[in-house]
Amino acid sequence: MKRIILLFLFFFNAKIFATQNHLFAIRKYQNQTLTHIDIANNIVNDSVASIGPTANSLVIFDEQIYVVNSGDAFIGINASLQIFDIEDIINNDSLTPITIPIPDGKSPYDIIFLNETRAYISCFMSGSVLIFNPQTLQIENEINIGSGPEGMAIYGDKLYVAQSLNPSTFISDSSITVISILTNKIIDTIFTYKNPQKIFVDNFGNLNIVCTGNWFANDGEIDIYNPLTNQFIGFAKCNASISDVAINTENIGFASGYYSGANIKKYNTLTADTMTSNLTEGDIVIDNNNFLYVGRNGTITIYNSITLDSISTFYFEDAEANFSLVIFSDEEQSVLENNFPKQFSLKQNYPNPFNPKTKIKYEIAKSGFVSLKIYDVLGREIKTIVNENKNVGFYEIDFDANNLNSGIYFYKLTTNNFSEMKKMILIK
DSSP states (O other): OHHHHHHHHHHTOOOOBOOSSEEEEEEOSSSOEEEEEETTTTEEEEEEEEOOSSEEEEEEETTEEEEEEOOBTTTTBTOEEEEEEHHHHHTTOOOOOEEEEOOTTOOEEEEEEEETTEEEEEETTTTEEEEEETTTTEEEEEEEOOSOEEEEEEETTEEEEEEEEOTTTOOEEEEEEEEETTTTEEEEEEEOSSOEEEEEEOTTSOEEEEEOOSTTSOOOEEEEEETTTTEEEEEEEOSSOEEEEEEOTTSEEEEEESSSSOBOEEEETTTOOEEOOOOBOOEEEEOTTOEEEEEETTEEEEEETTTOOEEEEEEOSSOOOEEEEEEEOOSSSOOOTTOOOSSOEEOOOBSSSBSSEEEEEEEESSOEEEEEEEEETTOOEEEEEEEEEEOSEEEEEEEEOTTSOSEEEEEEEEOSSOEEEEEEEEOO
């Protein structure tokens, strides 16, 4: 019986991701469904499509929802990816998802997208990472890494894969496998606390590694690791079985666990100092406007992540689980009405690495002349993509590197009062 319980907790270790306007969620443990919430109009469309078996993760990429189904019997039989067009769901059109079968015995856990032609799928039971092409919908290769891979993160030219436990012995692992996305080869291993399950990149480019710890021992922690110096910055002790993290723009992390009734833990991502909160744990995410979403059994509540004030709550007819929530904006600019930037800002391009197109977002706090230029590693100017007066506001521009070679490039935003440069990686 203990073995079954451990697997059950593994497969429903939840994840949330947010921007604005439309919320999607996996609902229920049995007979799972995809649910849609129109946040602005406070409309709940429960169970718009059947998903599963054992839907484990929900990820949005290129205006599509990818549902990672781990399969029957906890050993990956009938596992698959289901792909839904978000526009069809929002418009209440007839849904005809694309289903990509995953070979038996893999038990896919999560998917992360590098660019339009490459994604990585972690597979718990087979101890491997599949390389998936979103354009051709084909599995192109497999990287064997062992010991139950789960959550993943991409930073720079590396893929970081959390390995939670050995699927044969159920002994907790304590490692992160590092894979070069240039060669798809294993290049390093990072050793962490017990049972690392997920990885999040914070505002400073540090990895926040969710370590659940020993099962039922309430000894989980967040290990904060600098991938540039290859050193740990600190360890936020949470005294709970942590399973998820969300980070706001004030560099405050929120760590949450399973449905045990404990409170969400707060921590400083720079110092790893922990703080208390009065919010009951659930599946969590923070959007670009610092709203914290907490999914619990039967409810999803929105909080201000700075003040922790409750803003609104969505209720469901039953008290079954809501997990793997994602929020999608159907507007070109994801901003609240009358919400203007308070400071200049240049965002990290997305996707990054990319091939050959990527999006660059920036914020202008004072009207004036704006320049946005691309440079190569030698500092030579490659292209000017913005060179004009801009009003106060949030901006997004597409950059097409179709005529450039693979490599590292830099983009620089310059105004009369501000200048900032960031790195991006083109992989063809």
